[in-house]
Amino acid sequence: MRIAVLAEQAADERRVAATPETVRKLIQLGATLAVEAGAGAGASIDDAAYATAGATLGDRAAVLADADVVLGVQGPAPDSLGGVKPGAWLVAALNPIGERARVDGYAALGLEALAMEWMPRITRAQSMDILSSQANLAGYKSVLDAAAAYGRAFPMMMTAAGTISAARVFVMGVGVAGLQAIATARRLGAQVSATDVRSATREQIQSLGAKPIFVEKVAGIEGEGAGGYAGEMSAEYREAQAELVSGHIAKQDIVITTALIPGRPAPRLITDAQVASMRAGSVIVDLAVEQGGNVEGSVAGESVVRHGVTIVGHRNVPSRLAADASALFARNLYNFLAAYWDKEAGRPVLPSDDEVTQAIVLTRGGQVVNPRLST
Template sequence: MRIGIPKESREHELRVAASPDTIKRYKGLGLDCVVEEGAGTGAALADEAFTKAGASLADAAGAWDAEIVLKVQRPGEDEMGRLRQGQVLVGMLDPYMSREQVAAYASAGVTAFSLELLPRTTRAQAMDVLSSQANLAGYKAMVDAMAAYSRVLPMMMTAAGTVTPAKVFVIGAGVAGLQAIATAKRMGAVVTATDVRPAAREEIESLGGKFVGFIPEGAATAGGYARPLTPEEQAEQARLVAEHLKGQDIVVTTAQIPGRKAPRIVTAQMVASMKAGSVVLDMAAESGGNVEGSEPGAERMEGGVRIIGARNLPARLAPASSVLYARNLQNFVALLVSKEGALAIDMDDDLVKGAMLTHEGRIVHPNFADQA
């Protein structure tokens, strides 16, 4: 049985769904690997590295002809026609934002797995693509924000006088937010952060940050994500954020809710209250934006404040993010094959069932039952 690794076709996507290490592991499972020529170039992985690990090279058609196809992002429109009946597709398929493709997978007879849908359990941690990619995204977000800031971050005591440390505020303390906090602390900034989940305060403080805000009752869902706030809770959170923003130098927003538009947290009025020279980086720009006026991949000045709309931050660290993502995929694929290297999908496995979108011509995931 063959594993196919096509080159990612979407704009700004430099990651690849396999690494030389995972190629060796697939070979150990009795699987052959076919990598599209140039698939790893954006992640600093040469074709030779894949062939040395035991893969064969092919054109796009050859990579898509495999029994199991591994992707980083969902297929583009020109790639959908390459899917065939009985094929297995695994990747970050973004099903909530591409429901029409979910139906297309079923129509094509493809068994599609979207790893964003994996249950948030201990057993799933080795396959948790959201965490592995968000961790790097949080780091890159803070690095980019610091690079755009025209002053220094740590306190500096010199013969000419003392430079006070920058004040950094992180909104949202999930995986990305916590890494942003840790990165800012390592650089010597004074860090505060907010989140509405009960576990957030302790996590923020464990990294040396100071918690700001309030935590409403029952604010976290069963999966550990923040639930949408009520209008009254939104108003109180907005009041606290608005007051705190006035004294901040760097603000990084990370708040996102799977399957929903990102919540608007920072308004234009709040930005106008900030000091000239401040930087606001919106990690949620691609999903609607936490910051009013932010645009994916764009920077603009608003009253002396620089607003940065982040776009696909993990892809900007493609060598590292690809290695982690490839391992996540390999750990999941190991659940789909037998010791003899044959396809053996266990429909009773909670991880397999949780990530499965379509199977045998049907939409099977309960969150998309209305399309079935």
């Protein structure tokens, strides 16, 4: 059983799909590991560390030769997979809807492409969930990015020269990233509030010491939406929420937006008029900027100033913490392979009737087989 680990070729991608820790663990399962030279450089892992862990190093062609499983962070271009054998697994975040042409390319190569971001949010798959592990770091980093762009202190400070008020931070969207943003901002001493369309998140917000901001007279989503995400809201709710948020956002120093709807553009949470209502020097961090943005005027890969407010739109935020993000991502992949490892077969085996299999397998036998891609 030969596992190949590729160096990432996407712009702004510094993560790697395996670390020396997971290389050792995969070898203990019975696999052999081949790592593309330089794959870990962006995450501060040198080739010697992989060699010490038991992997062989080589160029892409040598690594892919006879590979049974190919591990990546982002899905590689099909034309970069020359020499890969039909039937090999490709395990990575494949962005199946946004990169549909690539999925077709994987099918043409005869690969079994597994989209790890489509891992179902069920209890037994929590340790395999790349979205949660990476969103946790993104939420943390969003607060640090906000602090770096904000020209004032976060905590209240009482000095002989006078008192500095605590920064007011508003988190919009209370998923994994939002919860970590709340916790981080609280640790830095900010006065934190948060909102979400899912009414069940109120207690989570309060448990972290933040103030929940909710529409009271119009029903939101009760509990979780599909897969743990929020869904679309009624026009009545959106109108009521916009009115509530407009009054609240004008008083905030920092706003962090995290709202995403799987398979759709990010919902617009903040309008240009709401940006203009904030005082000069305020900061907005848009974590959804790569999916169209929660904030009107945000630009992917840039920090822009509108009405005196800095709108931060970093791409690939987890990659800005490449070492830790790689460690978590690599463990997610190891946990997945280990959970399905068949000792007798000497490799992982995915049962066709398994909930995880049905969710993540995109291509098999030269065909696109995932029902979510059938239209």
